[in-house]
Amino acid sequence: MLYSLRLWMLTACLLLIAGVAYAQSANPAVAQPLSVQDYETIAKYRQEAAALVQEQSELSWKRRTTGEKVDIAATYKGHENLFSMATVDLLQRAGAAASNADQRKALEYFRDYVLSEMVKMRVAALDDEISNYLASAEFTYAGKTYQYYQQRELLQNETEYGQRQVVSDSVLPILRKANELYRTKEERMRRLAKELGFADYSALAEQLRHVNLEQFAAVCERLLKETQGDYLNLQRWAGPFQLGFPAEKLRRCDLPRLFKNIRFDKYFGKDEMVPRLKQWLADLGLSMDKIKIDAEDRPKKNPRAACYPISVPADVRLTIKPAGGQGDYTAFWHEMGHALHFSYTATPVWEFQQLGDNVTTETYAFLFDSMLGNRFYTQHYLALKDPDLVNETRYNAYIKMYLVRRYCAKVLYELELHRGGADPNQRYRQLLGRAYAIELDENDGLRYLEDVDDFFYSADYMRAWITEAMLRNRLQEQFSDEWYLRREAGAYLAELWKTGQFYGGDELVRHLGYEGLDPKYLTAQMKQSVKKK
Secondary structure: OHHHHHHHHHHHHHHHHHHHHHHHOOOOOOOOOOOHHHHHHHHHHHHHHHHHHHHHHHHHHHHHHHOOOOOOHHHHOOOOOOOOHHHHHHHHHHHHHOOOHHHHHHHHHHHHHHHHHHHHHHHHHHHHHHHHHHHHOEEEEOOEEEEHHHHHHHHHHOOOHHHHHHHHHHOHHHHHHHHHHHHHHHHHHHHHHHHOOOOOHHHHHHHHHOOOHHHHHHHHHHHHHHHHHHHHHHHHHHHHHHHOOOHHHOOHHHHHHHHHOHHHHHHOOHHHHHHHHHHHHHHHOOOOOOOEEEOOOOOOOOOOOEEEEEEOOOEEEEEOOOOOOHHHHHHHHHHHHHHHHHHOOOOOOHHHHHOOOOHHHHHHHHHHHHHHHOHHHHHHHHOOOOOHHHHHHHHHHHHHHHHHHHHHHHHHHHHHHHOOOOOHHHHHHHHHHHHHOOOOOHHHHHHHOOOOOHHHHHHHHHHHHHHHHHHHHHHHHHHOOOHHHOHHHHHHHHHHHOOOOOOOHHHHHHHOOOOOOOOHHHHHHHHHHHHOO
């Protein structure tokens, strides 16, 4: 009832705006005029899109949390008029005729959503086939049968060096079959981008992500070079410290156990996880009570934590499959950053509730998970004490630098992949291996298509890490280094969250008082965390 009422109000609001915009756009030199019927069509499409997003989110949630097969491709039936070039053109003209910048931005967000969905609807059946296959795929290890998504947990818990490679290799038949589907999807998405009038898939992604990928690739290359020395030093320490053998022996299959942080499991009990986060939020004057959390342990449940803004802000959900350990805490803190952002959103404009630039919501998610790398925060909320406190801080610095380097490499790799570069399997091994400082073998290379996110989400992650460092710097300047204990800082964040997805990544940086996106804050903070004793 509330959802229907909100859509009715949004439609009425848009029609009122339409009359103003129509009157002001009568001069064809300013913008091609639209009819009242055009604006009524846009209002109808907004309702249609909002309902479809909710339906698809519900199905994705079901698949993620239960492993059940769902048919998202079928949800596109009947929406052919919505997802068409005629709609893109209509929204483009409406944006040009809009009477103010906020209306123009909402229409641009909607236009970009339609563009991306025009591609997604044509690969939805493939996405369903891939997801359903991986959710049901099984492999055998040590005489037992496991679901594909249980592999990571096995790698985390396997203590024998040689057996971790066996576990890793056990899923190779699954990866080979999945790659056949991934290749078909990649080829289709490249073709669709050109059919939509873009030079290539990367050009389409640039519009959807609001980023110049070539320029940003240079930033990623710079970060890789600037962090190389510190990263190698940290890895030479982390390998022996966590796993008991030299870093030179590390393989990709060792990383899940290395990142499980087994030395400090006693500080990261799964039963304490939710109460600890709830206590921190209470100290900030914030609440997660409106967020639905699914923490059930099901065999086919995707173990990766995720936030689902089903209907913002009324229905925001978070799924996690608790196993204990720092990885769970980091994932939970990260997704709670997303969930709080959406649950505190106050804008009534649907485009600013759920569309727009994901750099914004990823910034808030990274702000939250970065707290587990703050020695004073972990001392206060997790009761770590020296020497564990010093080692935990250093270990977190290593993980953060690993992730930043990984996604820098993904941006570089995906640029080559989507432009049809030669031997992507080999380039994946080279670029990701360089970032990890680990030689990847041929079997590792089979993940060269699975380890790719649609439309360069890797670039959103990287820009969000840079933006998060700038936001954290601003919080420290305004509320002290212990901003995370101050209710004023919580109120500051809640005020930012009210705007939902209104600000794009670059706009958020300027709203915070900076001239533009600057990676120096991220580099400085990572280097500083390495130095802390």
